[in-house]
Amino acid sequence: MRRTIWAATGLLFVACSGGGDQQSGQAAGAPAQAAATSGAVDLTGAGATFPAPIYKKWFLDYAGTTGVKINYQPIGSGGGIRQLTEGTVDFGASDAPMSDAEMAAAKGKVLHFPTVIGAVAVTYNLPGEQQSLKFTPDVLADIFLGKITKWNDARITALNPDAKLPDTDILVVHRSDGSGTTFIFTDYLSSVSDAWKNGPGKGKDVQWPVGLGGKGNEGVTGQVKQTPGAIGYVELAYANENHLPVAELKNQSGNWVKPSLEGATACAAGVAQNLAADTDFRVSIVNAPGADVYPISSFTWLLVYQNMDSADKAKKLVDFITWALHDGETEVASLDYAPLPPNMVDLEMKQLQQVTYPGKM
Numbered sequence: 001m002r003r004t005i006w007a008a009t010g011l012l013f014v015a016c017s018g019g020g021d022q023q024s025g026q027a028a029g030a031p032a033q034a035a036a037t038s039g040a041v042d043l044t045g046a047g048a049t050f051p052a053p054i055y056k057k058w059f060l061d062y063a064g065t066t067g068v069k070i071n072y073q074p075i076g077s078g079g080g081i082r083q084l085t086e087g088t089v090d091f092g093a094s095d096a097p098m099s100d101a102e103m104a105a106a107k108g109k110v111l112h113f114p115t116v117i118g119a120v121a122v123t124y125n126l127p128g129e130q131q132s133l134k135f136t137p138d139v140l141a142d143i144f145l146g147k148i149t150k151w152n153d154a155r156i157t158a159l160n161p162d163a164k165l166p167d168t169d170i171l172v173v174h175r176s177d178g179s180g181t182t183f184i185f186t187d188y189l190s191s192v193s194d195a196w197k198n199g200p201g202k203g204k205d206v207q208w209p210v211g212l213g214g215k216g217n218e219g220v221t222g223q224v225k226q227t228p229g230a231i232g233y234v235e236l237a238y239a240n241e242n243h244l245p246v247a248e249l250k251n252q253s254g255n256w257v258k259p260s261l262e263g264a265t266a267c268a269a270g271v272a273q274n275l276a277a278d279t280d281f282r283v284s285i286v287n288a289p290g291a292d293v294y295p296i297s298s299f300t301w302l303l304v305y306q307n308m309d310s311a312d313k314a315k316k317l318v319d320f321i322t323w324a325l326h327d328g329e330t331e332v333a334s335l336d337y338a339p340l341p342p343n344m345v346d347l348e349m350k351q352l353q354q355v356t357y358p359g360k361m
Contacts, residue, residue: 252290
């Protein structure tokens with residue numbers, strides 16, 4: 001069963017009944033220890049909207065099992081990083097890893113914990129075209145660079161000889177707001193195209209050479225769905241929920257692959273094999289090697305201070321992450337997320353041991 005897509009930004013949900021208003025009252029210099037709300041909330045967090053549906057389910061399930069109540073505000077990756085830096089939440093969440101500058105601005109070392117994996121799909125609107133179109137990395141990059149402007153361009157028709165491609169303009173649709181989805185997509189384009197890497201580059205918000213902006217995954221989805229000739233990138237669930245076609249991409253192994261949960265997990269598994277236990281997990285998994293890998297895939301992360309001031313909050317947060325990496329991972333596919341590969345879970349469990357707090361031996 002796929003999750004229902006909703007605009008999460010600004011929505012507050014609390015994994016409990018009772019008061020949910022967040023208080024500040026943070027002591028100066030104390031990293032990321034937000035005050036509980038009238039005793040009703042044990043932990044507070046904020047950040048990425050992409051994983052919000054699975055986080056909501058996790059927090060509700062965990063509260064029912066343990067009584068630990070977690071308040072999470074899905075305000076976007078940038079907002080989550082900002083609130084963690086300001087010390088108004090106990091943990092942040094982001095679809096893009098913190099940059100070196102963001103890490104330096106934080107009140108201490110921040111550990112990154114991948115929770116689930118998402119796939120970003122390339123979707124398009126070509127009325128009457130039934131087959132899935134194929135794009136090589138260079139062709140896809142040149143479409144979004146504005147170098148390929150017609151659907152019946154020779155480079156596209158060569159990849160799709162049986163398709164009925166019209167002599168019409170390609171309308172690129174991209175995000176108008178800063179987002180983790182954009183970071184993943186532009187990270188991929190930067191990894192396969194020097195022209196993209198040395199031009200727009202990668203980031204949560206870039207200067208797009210061409211195209212029309214849409215706010216949020218839902219905005220891009222709506223623009224593509226309503227505009228013949230459009231092409232855009234969205235989180236896989238949005239394409240699935242809206243019955244939009246998704247392109248096949250040639251991966252690093254030379255195989256044609258559609259976006260899938262299995263392909264996203266395979267992407268992470270190949271990268272995890274080369275990670276050390278002491279890594280901070282600020283790693284890109286786009287364009288990873290492997291026969292079945294879907295190349296536009298990425299982790300989404302929980303952001304946790306390594307040294308926490310409150311032993312109670314630290315223990316509760318470590319216990320929750322432990323539960324999420326094991327029990328929680330069994331639930332993610334039902335909501336269109338890809339689960340972490342076992343080797344990644346093992347590495348994260350070792351990193352959890354690095355979280356310290358007063359009194360820990």
